[in-house]
Amino acid sequence: MEQPLTRSSDSAAQVPVASPVDVARAVANVLLPMAASGAIVRRPRVMALRQRLQLDARAVKEMQRLRERYGPGPVQVIPGRRISLVFEPQDVHRVLNGSPEPFTPASLEKRGALGHFQPAGVLVSSAEERAHRRPFNEKVLEQGRPVHHHGEKMAAAIAEEVEALLGHVEFTGTLTWDDFAVMWWRMVRRIVLGDSARDDERVTDDLLRLRKDANMSYLKPRRVLRRRRFLEGLQKYVDRAEPGSLAEMVATTPAHPDTQPVQQIPQWLFASDAAAWASFRALAMLSAYPDAGARAREEVPSAPDLPYLRSCVLESLRLWPTTPLILRDTTEDTRWENGTLPAGSSIVIFAPFFHRDETRVPEAHRFEPELWLRERTDEDWPFVPFSGGPAMCPGRNVALLMASNVLAHLVKDRRWTVSGAPPLGPERPVPASFSPFGLTFTPA
Ligand code: HEM
Numbered sequence: 001m002e003q004p005l006t007r008s009s010d011s012a013a014q015v016p017v018a019s020p021v022d023v024a025r026a027v028a029n030v031l032l033p034m035a036a037s038g039a040i041v042r043r044p045r046v047m048a049l050r051q052r053l054q055l056d057a058r059a060v061k062e063m064q065r066l067r068e069r070y071g072p073g074p075v076q077v078i079p080g081r082r083i084s085l086v087f088e089p090q091d092v093h094r095v096l097n098g099s100p101e102p103f104t105p106a107s108l109e110k111r112g113a114l115g116h117f118q119p120a121g122v123l124v125s126s127a128e129e130r131a132h133r134r135p136f137n138e139k140v141l142e143q144g145r146p147v148h149h150h151g152e153k154m155a156a157a158i159a160e161e162v163e164a165l166l167g168h169v170e171f172t173g174t175l176t177w178d179d180f181a182v183m184w185w186r187m188v189r190r191i192v193l194g195d196s197a198r199d200d201e202r203v204t205d206d207l208l209r210l211r212k213d214a215n216m217s218y219l220k221p222r223r224v225l226r227r228r229r230f231l232e233g234l235q236k237y238v239d240r241a242e243p244g245s246l247a248e249m250v251a252t253t254p255a256h257p258d259t260q261p262v263q264q265i266p267q268w269l270f271a272s273d274a275a276a277w278a279s280f281r282a283l284a285m286l287s288a289y290p291d292a293g294a295r296a297r298e299e300v301p302s303a304p305d306l307p308y309l310r311s312c313v314l315e316s317l318r319l320w321p322t323t324p325l326i327l328r329d330t331t332e333d334t335r336w337e338n339g340t341l342p343a344g345s346s347i348v349i350f351a352p353f354f355h356r357d358e359t360r361v362p363e364a365h366r367f368e369p370e371l372w373l374r375e376r377t378d379e380d381w382p383f384v385p386f387s388g389g390p391a392m393c394p395g396r397n398v399a400l401l402m403a404s405n406v407l408a409h410l411v412k413d414r415r416w417t418v419s420g421a422p423p424l425g426p427e428r429p430v431p432a433s434f435s436p437f438g439l440t441f442t443p444a
Pocket residue numbers: 105122123124134137141267268269271272274275276278317322323326327384385386387390391392393394395396398399
């Protein structure tokens with residue numbers, strides 16, 4: 001049973017419900033733009049609109065207004081489903097540290113979405129299944145090591161793929177998102193599945209198809225045959241167990257029968273997409289902030305361990321979190337400063353509010369990679385691009401290794417001019433919304 005908070009009252013009343021007008025505003029300004037952008041695979045056109053209208057600024061303002069109006073405790077903004085927004089750092093830490101009980105990451109919404117391609121993935125698992133699946137993910141991904149023991153092999157694949165991309169850029173004169181994404185997926189397939197998967201677009205196209213369905217969650221019927229073909233494709237790579245791949249580690253890491261090792265892999269593939277968005281935005285920042293670009297270039301010889309470039313990627317993720325809505329469902333009644341929430345309620349941590357609220361975060365609209373040069377703790381303000389607590393992203397270090405090494409090769413011998421971005425630079429506030437998909441880089 002969870003300990004009550006020291007600041008909790010004995011109130012048996014439920015956490016307040018926002019007024020109908022505030023419900024409509026919270027949905028329109030906070031929840032809808034995020035859902036419309038695509039929870040599992042992004043919709044570039046909606047992202048472009050979000051950038052044009054700078055909708056994330058509106059969302060943060062709405063959160064500030066709601067907090068002002070209802071106080072620091074949570075407030076329910078979808079009464080039927082009992083979805084509550086939280087506003088205080090200690091509530092963020094409490095919810096994330098209280099995973100999987102009483103705050104399970106396997107929320108109704110996530111089960112609806114991820115069930116399309118990884119119904120046995122750790123993120124949508126019960127507490128009992130998680131007890132086996134989480135340690136398996138941590139072992140294979142080596143979550144505590146900045147550089148995975150396959151790091152040299154990963155770095156070699158990254159070097160080859162980025163060099164091939166740069167050859168293409170020399171030919172076309174520009175670096176676009178589409179070219180970057182082709183390179184990215186070749187690299188991810190090699191790192192996760194093995195070198196022989198480099199050109200196996202079918203496996204990631206199958207996943208893309210299933211991810212598109214996942215955006216529609218329960219509204220789309222499950223494509224059972226496609227999912228079977230996709231998972232069988234992954235199984236083949238595990239059977240092949242190419243040395244230096246994560247598939248090899250899946251094949252050789254002991255697993256409890258409940259673990260379903262192959263079903264842990266889709267998350268590693270699909271979540272790598274977020275690292276691509278963060279890297280492309282970080283490249284724009286390194287191009288627009290000459291001092292940061294110079295510091296990154298100086299660091300290149302120490303690859304694959306690149307703390308400053310990793311910080312740049314983390315800062316890109318703080319400014320534009322790729323998981324803006326961190327969801328938890330309550331598994332028992334929980335007490336809060338302003339009332340109780342019954343079991344089965346939903347808690348939403350809206351990350352941009354905690355990352356970009358200029359009334360409480362001095363660096364809200366500045367590019368400050370230095371924020372990440374030391375490990376952050378629960379004593380710190382919650383910047384949570386990788387979530388936190390026992391369900392924190394176990395692939396964080398693999399993602400940062402990929403992203404930082406890709407950036408190192410891109411900036412090593414080149415300076416880039418960026419177009420297609422909102423105005424960027426040290427003299428101005430960092431934009432609230434920033435789509436990576438419309439960016440084009442030209443060697444300066
Ligand atoms: C920049 C890239 C990435 C970001 C921002 C990111 C972020 C996150 C976040 C926020 C969560 C928690 C979601 C939640 O609580 O609902 C999560 C979970 C997870 N991530 Fe990542 N992730 C990234 C890349 C990766 C990669 C590359 C891998 C694997 C190679 C990975 C593996 C996982 C796994 C297995 C979980 C589920 C953890 C659990 O439920 O215990 N992620 N990630």
